[in-house]
Amino acid sequence: MMCGYYCTKHSLTALNVLYVLVSVLLLGVASWGSLFALVSSVQVVGGIMGVGCFLFVVAFMGLCGALRHNQILLFFYMLILFVVFVMQFSVSCASLTLSKQQQDHLLEVGWNRSEVTQRDVERTLNCCGFTHINNSTCTASCLKEALSCQPCSDIITRYTGNILRFVGGIALFFSFTEILGVWLAYRFRNLKDPRKPPGAFL
Incomplete structure (x- = not known):
């Protein structure tokens, strides 16, 4: 009884400490990218910071629930983590099974949605346009240095499959840690706290 209670408590605490570290890492990466102007898109930076803040709040809820054995916090933690697991598992499976045509379509949709992201990609990869070179709006250094520029889709699609497999694999791994968190919670x-009197509620 003692081992079961304390082992479960320590396992749940350790899992949430891991989530806190991951959330701090996400917030640090977003801040670093914004500070050094690596990513100028407010939507991308805001999205990463939003995910980091959400993960931090959920992990903090799990930590408080585990340390205090609080039934309400543990219930909502379990509920939120299960919803996140379903969503993340679905997205990771989808990213691992996308065909080449679907990848190209998603890239083009993402490219056309934000001009700021276009400029970031052109500057970082030293390319112009998505499928056709556009000299009037391109900010890549290959134009300024009179070099031959190539469309960004040619460069991006070389790595898309590997990146999607990597990101999908990481997301799939973390989705299993989330279902582990649901089970532990x-x-x-x-489990009854062994320090409480025999007739007391959990």
Whole structure:
């Protein structure tokens, strides 16, 4: 009984400490990219920071629930983590099974959606336009140095498959840690604190 309670408590605490570290890493990467102007798109930086803040809040809720054996916090933590697991598992499976045509279509849709992202990609990869070179709006150094520029799609599509497999694999791995967190929270909620009197509620 003692081992079951404390082992589950420490496992749940360790898992949430890992989530806190990942959330701090996400916030640090977003801040670093924004500070050094590596990514000038407010939507991209805001999205990464939003995910980092959300993960931090959920992990903090799990930590408080584990340390205090709080039934309400553990219930909402378990519920939120299960919803996140379903969404993340679905997205990771989709990213691992996208065909080449679907990848190209998604890239083009993303390219056309934000001019700021276009400029970032052109500057970083030293390319112009998505499928056709556009001299009037291109900011790549290959135009300024009178070099031959190539469309960005030629460069991006070389790495898209590998990146999607890598990101999908990481997301799939973390989705299994989330279902582990749901199971640990469920188990911990139903374990009685051995320090409490025998007749007391959980």
